[in-house]
Amino acid sequence: MRHADIPKAVSQRLSLYLRHLESLQRSEVSTVSSSQLGRSLGLTAAQVRKDLAYFGQFGFPGVGYKVQHLIAQLRRILGTDKTWLMALVGVGNLGRALVRYRGFEKQNFEIVAVFDNDPRVVGTTVGTLAVQPLDDLEESVRKRKIRIAIIAVPAEAAQGVADRLVAAGIRGILNFAPTTIVVPDPVKCCAVDLAVQLEQLTFQVQGR
């Protein structure tokens, strides 16, 4: 089964499984059943088994899943068994915080190039990286074979930046700009949308 055919809900849950398994590993738990895993994450045991079964037979009847083995499988399936180089565009408050965010390394992600179009920011250093002018984007992305980019620019600029990233050969975009951006088919885009999330909260919180 091709990855494109996997329901999005399933692949999202794979990440949750992986994170929980990693925490079990830290607690030196070596085996876990679908019902235990489900209970910890608020899912049914059947759903856990069905999700994992999309990708192979990882469990042992009567025993459950071997934590270490399932972690390795999930990392391979998700593609996080290798390091991913990322570019970040937009060095405002959020961009700066993302560059400094230590969580990426743990997951095998690394920001290796940072861009901005503000001449006052270009050339300054963020973390260990010199901010490059936006004009260097295409060359830098190609040269370093960067495949994932983070957009942290204002809403008005987001689509234009996305177009350039796509033209430069980027395959996936994580979009923090508060606007929907459109990318051509083989390219993937995920939105981290504070507005949507906060309004989700106010909608549910007021409705009582």
Place this chain on the structure above:
Amino acid sequence: MRHADIPKAVSQRLSLYLRHLESLQRSEVSTVSSSQLGRSLGLTAAQVRKDLAYFGQFGFPGVGYKVQHLIAQLRRILGTDKTWLMALVGVGNLGRALVRYRGFEKQNFEIVAVFDNDPRVVGTTVGTLAVQPLDDLEESVRKRKIRIAIIAVPAEAAQGVADRLVAAGIRGILNFAPTTIVVPDPVKCCAVDLAVQLEQLTFQVQGR
């Protein structure tokens, strides 16, 4: 129909409708049809109409929806016609960036209290706010009647902070910590999960 009975997929799309309508308003478009709205957001016209029809009859047959009117209705439905006070816990890189993030105000959200448990950080100023010790959390939340909180602490500390926030009367939590947190029933929790989003990208990008 109670808000809790609205499918989550529907309420998420309400935010997207609102944002696109606001952009239409800035372009001085006064009327929009369900098919136009759908096309802009990658949804079917039927879905747009069905989503809106959960909450009332906002459209005019043969005409479409009045942009200004629908904006007002959606703000009322989502609860963003009033200002929401927020507390933020955890003044690391990300927390700092969020306090300084200018996008909240536009949407009627305001961070009015900031907490951390690191004595080196307590008392310092972030934006216009003095960082308070975590011990002040309950009193501050109650006194200012804060109903929404943002968690931006390390994963290990997240559940403990969530428990205290809930005890202090918080009704909704936006969780940036890379871990699943559990809250008792009337309280709502939304996760902004970089790990999940990035792995979503690598999963789809590699699978070809």
Place this chain on the structure above:
DNA sequence: TAGATTGTTAATCGATTAACAATC
């Protein structure tokens, strides 16, 4: 009026859950 578009019902599609034979 003719053309456009709504709100809503019925049909379709897809995802979740329950059940159970197979397995350790």
Place this chain on the structure above:
DNA sequence: TAGATTGTTAATCGATTAACAATC
């Protein structure tokens, strides 16, 4: 062996889409 738990099929549930009378 008896007990536990898997992978998978069939049944259920819910969400999306299509169709259309009602409306402007």
